[in-house]
Structures are given as C-alpha cells and as structure tokens.
Amino acid sequence: MLQVIDAQYGGILSDSASVLVVTRTWARSPAGTISGGGATYDVRLSSASPTWRVTEIHPSQPGTPVTPGTLAHEVLSSDRLDLPPASSADIASGQVHDSVLEAMLHLAQTYRLGISVVRSGHPTYVFGTTRPSDHPRGRAFDTWMIDGHPVVASATPQALVTAFMRDAARAGSYNIGGPYAVSGSAYFTDDTHHDHVHAGFTS
Structure with a gap:
C-alpha cells in the first residue's frame, strides 16, 4: 500500500516543473509480516498540449544508516x-x-x-x-x-x-x-x- 503524504513543488517554470511526491509504503511478506518504508520522488514535467507530461522520475537515495548522534x-x-x-x-x-x-x-x-x-x-x-x-x-x-x-x-x-x-x-x-x-x-x-x-x- 502506498500513501502520498504530500506533493510540493521542487521548482516551476513556464514550460517545466519539478514536483516532489513524498510517500509512505507498507508491504506484507508471504509470512504475513508487515514492513514499512517509503520514498520521495522528484517528478519532472514538461508542458505539452493539452496537458503537462511526466518526463523523468528520480527517487530518493538517503544512503546507509549509521549509528545516530x-x-x-x-x-x-x-x-x-x-x-x-x-x-x-x-x-x-x-x-x-x-x-x-x-x-x-x-x-x-x-x-x-x-x-x-x-x-x-x-x-x-x-x-x-x-x-x-x-x-x-x-x-x-x-x-x-x-x-x-x-x-x-x-x-x-x-x-x-x-x-x-x-x-x-x-x-x-x-x-x-x-x-x-x-x-x-x-x-x-x-x-x-x-x-x-x-x-x-x-x-
């Protein structure tokens, strides 16, 4: 299951835009265990007729966890x-x-x-x-x-x-x-x- 928490502009021009789609997800394993996760997607759009179209999607890459300070x-x-x-x-x-x-x-x-x-x-x-x-x-x-x-x-x-x-x-x-x-x-x-x-x- 996917939940969209928020969608905000990462930038907008007259003919292109970046929309940041912030999500949370849940998945059930074959054994029935539910695990949570999620990502933020930088969705790029270009103007087109009659509507804008998606041209690229860049998912978040947070990096490997470390021991938090x-x-x-x-x-x-x-x-x-x-x-x-x-x-x-x-x-x-x-x-x-x-x-x-x-x-x-x-x-x-x-x-x-x-x-x-x-x-x-x-x-x-x-x-x-x-x-x-x-x-x-x-x-x-x-x-x-x-x-x-x-x-x-x-x-x-x-x-x-x-x-x-x-x-x-x-x-x-x-x-x-x-x-x-x-x-x-x-x-x-x-x-x-x-x-x-x-x-x-x-x-």
Whole structure:
C-alpha cells in the first residue's frame, strides 16, 4: 500500500516543473509480516498540449544508516516532528548537518511540524539554474504543515506561517522561502514556495 503524504513543488517554470511526491509504503511478506518504508520522488514535467507530461522520475537515495548522534536521535524520536520515511532515512544516514537538526529541535519547542523534504529526493540544483541546492548537501529542510495546518491551505492563518518563517531565521536559517513576503534579506517568496516553507543553512 502506498500513501502520498504530500506533493510540493521542487521548482516551476513556464514550460517545466519539478514536483516532489513524498510517500509512505507498507508491504506484507508471504509470512504475513508487515514492513514499512517509503520514498520521495522528484517528478519532472514538461508542458505539452493539452496537458503537462511526466518526463523523468528520480527517487530518493538517503544512503546507509549509521549509528545516530545525539541530535539525530533527538530529532528521530521527537513526537513534535513528523518526518516522512525518506527524511528519517536522510537523518539516519548521518548526512544532515547539525545546524539543520538543531533548528528542527528548536522550532519543535514552539510548533508541531510536518517535514516534507530534507536531503534526498530534491533536485541537485535550484530548479532552472546551475546553483547548487542546499538540500542535497544536507543543509536544508522543507516544512509542509505547521501545527496541523498545511502551508498551502487557504484557511491556514498567514500570521502562523510568517511567524514560523521569522522563527526559522532566529533558529539559524540564512535563506527562508515561503508563500508570503517577509521583510528582511533572509526571506523570499515565489511560485515554487507557495506550498511549503524552505529553511536553508550555511553549514
């Protein structure tokens, strides 16, 4: 069985797009044992008539798990951070920077967060550019839900999202993208980030 947890833009241009499909799966063995898993898929689309068409699908590749450090263990065991399988595996692989983990834990003191993408399953470059994304380097995370409110939902209070964006900056993020304009050099908004909040870190 497959559950789509979230689908968000990884990037959108006039004639192409990246949609990140975050999933959880369950499988039953012949003996009846149920095992869980999941992946995040970077689905690439190109405009075509009459509809857009899928051109590529890139599944997440989190890497081999290692013994988690203290911060990773705290993030993975927090009941205030809802991590999809690929993001949990990213953290368990030891390839996510401490700055990201510290920020998650700091923000979780105030908010209950639904995380969508951390490292793997995200485009290598900022979509439509040759600029490396912070995600594959383990220096960013995306949030699709705050205190049970999807960022993209029209009923979600704008004040909640902008407060979270400001708190992400206080937690150390130098690059915060979201659906609303916030005053300050650390913040940006565009079509790609109308459905989630991005927080990037320098190290």
